[in-house]
Amino acid sequence: MSLSVSLTAVPGIPDVQNGDDLARILGDALVAADLTPQAGDILVIAQKVFSKAEGCIIPLSTVQPSLEALKYAEKLNKDARKVEVVLRESSRVVRSFKRPDQNEGTMICEHRLGFISANAAVDESNFGEEDAAMVLPKDPDASCTVLRAALSARFGIEIGVVMTDTFGRPWRLGQVNVAIGLSKVPATIREQGNVDAWGRPLAVTEPALCDEIAAASGLVVRKDGKTPAVLLRGLDWQPENSSGADILRKKQEDMFR
Structure with missing residues (x-):
């Protein structure tokens, strides 16, 4: 059982560009900040750096709005090109x-990944480009797994990775911040069948561990701080x-569908 944990925003991460080796960049930043990962650490990383490294930025000048997008744009006073990107990302x-x-x-x-969010998580802010829209990685779990495997191999230990977005x-x-991609970190902790401090059986208790981790990372990250990665240490997890x-x-x- 964890009685205390530490959350440290990783400094010195440069602006990530399309095609960059994210594992190398983050690994170098961890070493430079004397934050060499230990077994059981969890890296909590903002979606934006994954999307930038994977080229998930769409110049709006390349987008041709559909009739459906034009209708929503008129109703909502939105850029029809951005609406089109939202529709393409939505089921x-x-x-x-x-x-x-x-x-x-x-x-x-x-x-398309299954969660409900505003504007299908399509973003126009905080990634350094004008007249463009950023979308989520095609497979956040796979992105997390590739990164985790590379960092675990580099440092010779097993860690977890959580990709976050703001909802x-x-x-x-x-x-x-909530979790949208995971590698090795449990999504929830099932407490059903255990008992509380008074011996009463727990029937529905199931803490959302991945979202608790994601939300906690927001405590040490500033939108203007260019610190998209947080090292979580001291958590008891399997x-x-x-x-x-x-x-x-x-x-x-x-119940609301």
């Missing part, structure tokens, strides 16, 4: 709306073959 639009006090409306979408939450203000999809609620359990 369905759950809802779209624009409040009178908003300049631009929002599309709540089911992403809003229904009925709550603000945004938090590696397993996990996936970001493991945190998604099954559709037959969705």
